[in-house]
Amino acid sequence: MIHLKSIQFNITDSLYRYPYSLPWVKNIKSLLLNNEVTILCGDNGCGKSTLMNLMASSLNLYRINSGDLSSEPLKEASKSIKPLYSVAKAHGFFFEAEAFITYLHFLEKEKNEALNELKRVESDYANRSDYAKMMAKVPHQKSIHELDNLYEYDITKRSHGEAYLDFFASRLKPNQIYLLDEPETPLSSQNQLTLLAMIKDAVQNNCQFIIATHSPIIMAYPDALLYQVSDKGIDKIAYQDIESISLLKQFLNAPEQFIRHL
Structure with missing residues (x-):
């Protein structure tokens, strides 16, 4: 049409x-x-x-x-x-x-930052209770979960070409x-x-x-x-x-x- x-x-x-x-x-x-x-x-x-x-x-x-x-x-x-x-x-x-590739790099950066924050919590909360450590991890685990479930596949783990087609299909x-x-x-x-x-x-x-x-x-x-x-x-x-x-x-x-x- x-x-x-x-x-x-x-x-x-x-x-x-x-x-x-x-x-x-x-x-x-x-x-x-x-x-x-x-x-x-x-x-x-x-x-x-x-x-x-x-x-x-x-x-x-x-x-x-x-x-x-x-x-x-x-x-x-x-x-x-x-x-x-x-x-x-x-x-x-x-x-x-080009904007898509920049967006892909942004997603990768966001996920890496969340993963690094989980490592930091493990270190900073080494002497704290399991509950305190769990609560400190929650926002970063949530970020990772949301990034992993934005699309049918985790496009940050696919080639740029595959990621582009996945993203295109989703739209x-x-x-x-x-x-x-x-x-x-x-x-x-x-x-x-x-x-x-x-x-x-x-x-x-x-x-x-x-x-x-x-x-x-x-x-x-x-x-x-x-x-x-x-x-x-x-x-x-x-x-x-x-x-x-x-x-x-x-x-x-x-x-x-x-x-x-x-």
């Missing part, structure tokens, strides 16, 4: 600061999103992540981090974006791969919209295929996805609407016309032709 039909842009700034300085900003008035899966591709630094952040803020989607933009110019620019919905405002989630609900920024970052090629299967299942449950990626695997999602973000603007593009895909095909067909020039 297509919840979000398009995004209208009216971004202007006389100071020409970030994100207004990005080339595509001055060349865009609207972005059609009339597909269950829309994919943004483009070189590093072209502004894909900025666009994703602006859309996520405009749509008021949940985030892994604090839930708001850290940059004042981004906050201001997001107010100039108008989402056009098919029926009613959609709810959803914004997944940033999937019918009739939602999801923005994924470079989801391939923690994922192996096999796990990227698993992610595509999860996206396909979610689409069948009336979900819509907008994805920014460099991954040729993710870009190949069947019947996805592909946009290339560049200095010229944001334009539709066919999979086979994406420069990185063409280069990858050439390399795989004759790697020795590239390697010999190193």
